[in-house]
Amino acid sequence: MIRAEWTKFRTVRGWVAGTAVFVVVVVLLGVMFAMGSHSSCSQGAKEVPCPANPLGPGGEAVNDRFTFAHQPLSGDGSITVHLTSMTGIITYPPPNHDQIVSGLVPWAKAGVIIKQSTTQGAPYAAVALTGSHGVRMQHNFTEDIAGKPGPAPRWLRLTRAGDTITGYESADGSAWSEIGKARLAGLPETVQIGMFANSPGDLTVRQQSMGGSIVQMRFTQTSAVFDHVTLQGRTQGRTWLQQDVGVGDGRTDWEKYHRPNGLVQSGGTFTVTGTGDISPMGPEGGQSLERTLTGLLAGLIVMIVVAVLFITAEYRRGLIRTTLAAGPRRGRSLLAKALVIGAVSFAAGLVAAAVVVPVCSAILRGNQAPILPVPALTQVRLIVGTAALVAVVAVLALALGSLFRRSAAAVIVTIAVIVVPEILATASVLPMSAAQWLLRLTPAAGFAIQQTMPEYPQSTGYAAPSDGYYPLAPWAGFAVLCAYAALALGLAVHRLRRRDV
Known part of the structure; x- marks a missing residue:
């Protein structure tokens, strides 16, 4: 038949x-x-090819921009910090588009991180406090483990044992609870360890009366204050290096002329200010x-x-x-x-x-x-x-x-x-x-x-x-x-x- x-x-x-x-x-x-699809970027009056998106360890396109206060760590070791406060700003939020207000976007992050290098897309593991999602342990951009909810202050810790990174959190610095583990295959002997802060854009979606929507993203910034910073392991000195990972020449006017990203150290207190995101990249x-x-x-x-x-x-x-x-x-x-x-x-x-x-x-x-x-x-x-x-x-x-x-x-x-x-x-x-x-x-x-x-909950975007x-x-x-x-x-x-x- x-x-x-x-x-x-x-x-x-x-x-x-x-x-x-x-x-x-x-x-x-x-x-x-x-x-019919073309793309180009300008360099002055000249059109040039746009830079390629950074790729994560799994080959996916990623966002990897943050302020990093770091030191080199050789072999095993750990970092422990007390995150005392976390504040931020949101520029031109609706409905008053001429105002700058205080606030944290839900996935603003500040905490401790171990990263293979300061190159965008390099493997990493981090424990961070977020704007609205409590403590999270994230690694290699796509992996996310929830810790306990709630705002600052928090104690955070990352330890390295070979290729395995373990994240901990504590309310008082004495009783610690493990959040999770991450295995970063192929980590070199020397990695970068330290504190970081970043803040993705403020996403607003306005529904149209006849259907559809208008999606807007506005500049935001996060400042985190750390004290009781303790490093264990072989570090190369006590000098903290500051780097804006993934920024290049892409600073906004706000960053250049108002409150720049960076590290401010006063005795044993560190204030890290940053913007950007560490997450998988979406349609952008x-x-x-x-x-x-x-x-x-x-x-x-x-x-x-x-x-x-x-x-x-x-x-x-x-x-x-x-x-x-x-x-x-x-x-x-x-x-x-x-x-x-x-x-x-x-x-x-x-x-x-x-x-x-x-x-x-x-x-x-x-x-x-x-x-x-x-x-x-x-x-x-x-x-x-x-x-x-x-x-x-x-x-x-x-x-x-x-x-x-x-x-x-x-x-x-x-x-x-x-x-x-x-x-x-x-x-x-x-x-x-x-x-x-x-x-x-x-x-x-x-x-x-x-x-x-795939849709990742830790990505700031409108999954339409x-x-x-x-x-x-x-x-x-x-x-x-x-x-x-x-x-x-x-x-x-x-x-x-x-x-x-």
Whole structure:
């Protein structure tokens, strides 16, 4: 039966041509998107390539900017501090945009850190007090362990034993509790150990009355006061070095002329002032890899039409009686059709994605348009997952075609439950909550299989579907689509068995 259905498909030129058009549309629109994306920075009156984003130990793009008061540490050792106070400023907050107010943003951080070097992206482990999330132990940008809640004062400690860094906290400096451990593979003999402070931007989101939102980020700064600073281990002297990691020439006017970042030491008291963030980078770092597949929605419409016609053409011409006569078990006949259209669609989606992703990535890099790096397995999931998405959508379209037995109705309904919700959710025309519910409850949840940017709670950003963030995990969203396809196919089999053609 499968061989018979495959023979039908390959002998109808329109269906084969439609499958080829799907591949061409996805590839062509992807290449057009990549060729139209450019990026450049200015150096005076001259345009120059923008600097590359720093990469973390896992190869991900990261934010790595903070003020660091440090000393070299050779071998094992520890640092213990008493963080007595933590204050900050937020510039031009809403609604009064001409004011500067005191305050800490939720992920402002100050504490102790051990870092392989002062190079951006170098491995690190830190224990810090945050603006609103209590004490945290973080390492290598993506890992975050919660300590106890509450504001300053706090006692913080980091110890190094080989490649293992252990974080502790205490309320009184006597009774210590362990927060967690981090293993930083390949740490050199000499690392940098000390105190730090930073503060990401103040994120404000204003919802529009007609849907969508306006996202703004404002400059903030944090100052932390430390005393009872104790170092154990082999350090190279008692002089504290101050460095603004990741700043370069990127200081704002506020930093230059008002309250500069830095270290102020008075006896045994240290005041560290800093801005920036230590976290994974989000959409601000460049294009996500799935953007190269921007032509998929248009291509899906073509494949939906092909899948619907694969079943409705037989009803329209009366050939379904011949099909069922050759295979009296009606359910098996429909399942054979589903397997054939699913396999054809998977192959077409695989070819399109396998061409588009590497080719468009190369074009974007050639245009100096940054693209966020992802692990190799994530790239494989993007390409194969896109093919699986196309296949399941085609099966859903086939099932609806069998249920409605009318081409126009089946095509319209399939587009309405797959393509339309995806467009509404990602085009910033709906409020955030409505967009997320659409991508949870409709078959468009399956597009989550293409997500390459995980959402990290310690990152300051607006995780909207328009930026590539889906409310469900990749495979969970894909499972929602599969459930709809299975339900529709089951209903179609039931109707075919109970009602005459």
